[in-house]
Amino acid sequence: MFVHETKVKVRYAETDQMGIVHHANYALYYEIARTECFEASSGITYESMEADGVMLPLLELQSKFLKPAFYNQVLTVKCLVKELPTVRLNVEYEIYNEAEQLINIGKTVLVFVDKQTRKPCQPPKNFMDGVKPHFTT
Amino acid sequence: MFVHETKVKVRYAETDQMGIVHHANYALYYEIARTECFEASSGITYESMEADGVMLPLLELQSKFLKPAFYNQVLTVKCLVKELPTVRLNVEYEIYNEAEQLINIGKTVLVFVDKQTRKPCQPPKNFMDGVKPHFTT
Amino acid sequence: MFVHETKVKVRYAETDQMGIVHHANYALYYEIARTECFEASSGITYESMEADGVMLPLLELQSKFLKPAFYNQVLTVKCLVKELPTVRLNVEYEIYNEAEQLINIGKTVLVFVDKQTRKPCQPPKNFMDGVKPHFTT
Amino acid sequence: MFVHETKVKVRYAETDQMGIVHHANYALYYEIARTECFEASSGITYESMEADGVMLPLLELQSKFLKPAFYNQVLTVKCLVKELPTVRLNVEYEIYNEAEQLINIGKTVLVFVDKQTRKPCQPPKNFMDGVKPHFTT
Numbered sequence: 001m002f003v004h005e006t007k008v009k010v011r012y013a014e015t016d017q018m019g020i021v022h023h024a025n026y027a028l029y030y031e032i033a034r035t036e037c038f039e040a041s042s043g044i045t046y047e048s049m050e051a052d053g054v055m056l057p058l059l060e061l062q063s064k065f066l067k068p069a070f071y072n073q074v075l076t077v078k079c080l081v082k083e084l085p086t087v088r089l090n091v092e093y094e095i096y097n098e099a100e101q102l103i104n105i106g107k108t109v110l111v112f113v114d115k116q117t118r119k120p121c122q123p124p125k126n127f128m129d130g131v132k133p134h135f136t137t
Numbered sequence: 138m139f140v141h142e143t144k145v146k147v148r149y150a151e152t153d154q155m156g157i158v159h160h161a162n163y164a165l166y167y168e169i170a171r172t173e174c175f176e177a178s179s180g181i182t183y184e185s186m187e188a189d190g191v192m193l194p195l196l197e198l199q200s201k202f203l204k205p206a207f208y209n210q211v212l213t214v215k216c217l218v219k220e221l222p223t224v225r226l227n228v229e230y231e232i233y234n235e236a237e238q239l240i241n242i243g244k245t246v247l248v249f250v251d252k253q254t255r256k257p258c259q260p261p262k263n264f265m266d267g268v269k270p271h272f273t274t
Numbered sequence: 275m276f277v278h279e280t281k282v283k284v285r286y287a288e289t290d291q292m293g294i295v296h297h298a299n300y301a302l303y304y305e306i307a308r309t310e311c312f313e314a315s316s317g318i319t320y321e322s323m324e325a326d327g328v329m330l331p332l333l334e335l336q337s338k339f340l341k342p343a344f345y346n347q348v349l350t351v352k353c354l355v356k357e358l359p360t361v362r363l364n365v366e367y368e369i370y371n372e373a374e375q376l377i378n379i380g381k382t383v384l385v386f387v388d389k390q391t392r393k394p395c396q397p398p399k400n401f402m403d404g405v406k407p408h409f410t411t
Numbered sequence: 412m413f414v415h416e417t418k419v420k421v422r423y424a425e426t427d428q429m430g431i432v433h434h435a436n437y438a439l440y441y442e443i444a445r446t447e448c449f450e451a452s453s454g455i456t457y458e459s460m461e462a463d464g465v466m467l468p469l470l471e472l473q474s475k476f477l478k479p480a481f482y483n484q485v486l487t488v489k490c491l492v493k494e495l496p497t498v499r500l501n502v503e504y505e506i507y508n509e510a511e512q513l514i515n516i517g518k519t520v521l522v523f524v525d526k527q528t529r530k531p532c533q534p535p536k537n538f539m540d541g542v543k544p545h546f547t548t
């Protein structure tokens with residue numbers, strides 16, 4: 001298992017007229033944290049992988065909104081990668097507010113895709129070499 | 138069951154550097170369609186309900202991304218309300234591209250909330266009076 | 275001069291906690307209207323031009339916010355192209371609310387850019403052939 | 412004069428299909444930096460002012476896009492407040508990329524507004540007390 005935490009500060013534009021963070025922004029918070037988790041776990045950046053011809057679009061997204069988030073709060077987004085990635089990469093998320101209350105849980109399924117053919121492909125070797133040590137028993 | 142369709146045209150800003158619609162925008166497409174479905178099924182607008190002191194935040198969101206969407210496509214977002222709303226409102230979504238291919242399916246759970254107390258509440262009477270006829274057997 | 279009008283319905287996610295449309299969305303409204311204006315004036319779509327290797331990024335943006343816009347309002351975005359495009363395309367905007375009050379004025383300067391070299395270039399011939407008749411005296 | 416710098420990391424969702432940051436996001440970058448500048452210059456947070464009944468909407472926005480920004484770059488957003496705020500607050504912006512190239516310049520005019528009456532008002536005393544020392548000669 002690989003676990004990584006990222007801080008995200010709520011932007012004013014992310015609030016809506018209910019006075020809370022609009023739900024569509026949580027997918028962005030997941031993405032920011034996932035990108036950092038990707039790099040921390042593998043030692044390669046997402047943009048270098050994309051430059052090398054492999055993309056990582058979403059197949060599935062799930063969110064549960066437990067408590068609202070508010071403007072200017074610094075949220076902690078925890079990414080949990082519980083299984084070694086294959087053609088698919090599963091990431092789970094837990095978001096905590098400044099009072100350390102769990103306010104959101106989520107899950108995404110991503111798929112490695114060849115940029116040319118737009119077909120699913122194996123993850124790049126340098127990515128797998130980086131992440132494997134975190135999943136050995 | 139109540140079914141409603143809305144057209145949404147993909148904005149340039151909704152694309153990302155993969156050249157496809159960024160996944161976070163699907164939650165916005167659901168919301169646009171859900172708002173229209175809300176009004177079509179009940180005869181009242183969402184904003185009139187909010188002005189009357191009841192809000193409808195999200196509790197859960199699920200999406201499956203089957204095919205990409207592209208800039209300037211006119212998507213059809215179908216909302217399906219399969220059960221009579223209670224304190225919770227469940228809406229399912231199907232998004233079709235111009236070739237009538239199903240490109241995305243989703244599900245949201247919303248909850249009626251009193252704007253003052255921020256606690257769950259029964260849906261307003263005028264909303265229920267409007268939707269009930271669609272669910273009688 | 276070429277003038278074109280587009281309707282845009284305010285999305286819930288576009289509001290912020292002041293209860294009005296967040297100012298960053300006006301650039302999106304301009305873009306939606308400009309894209310339609312582009313097509314109406316030239317007979318070619320923006321995406322066909324991009325597929326042919328010419329892009330149209332922004333060089334300058336100016337906005338004045340005269341009155342707020344609110345959720346679910348249908349705004350009218352008027353594009354005014356006052357001069358024949360050259361390497362640069364100047365577009366002015368007027369946004370009206372449902373009461374026909376002018377709520378926003380804006381201006382953008384765009385530049386035709388070759389997708390390969392990323393350098394400014396002349397607008398495509400099929401675009402210019404389409405727009406020229408609107409600017410003859 | 413008061414000058415403040417903020418770092419902003421480009422999000423994937425902020426890119427568009429040209430492969431660069433979509434122009435509408437610069438208004439968000441300005442806002443993130445402005446909020447921090449507001450607090451650094453005055454010692455009070457923007458949200459505390461809003462809670463006390465004063466809001467700060469935009470009247471004017473100007474941007475010049477000198478060079479593109481790319482995914483995952485850490486941008487430096489410099490805010491320059493050149494004059495003591497009155498009912499209006501003028502802020503200028505300079506955005507630099509990681510190579511310290513100036514990529515964007517901007518300007519906003521904001522107005523202090525009473526939340527109840529929605530009319531322009533003097534800035535709060537605690538805000539002015541905080542900022543005045545930066546503008547004495």
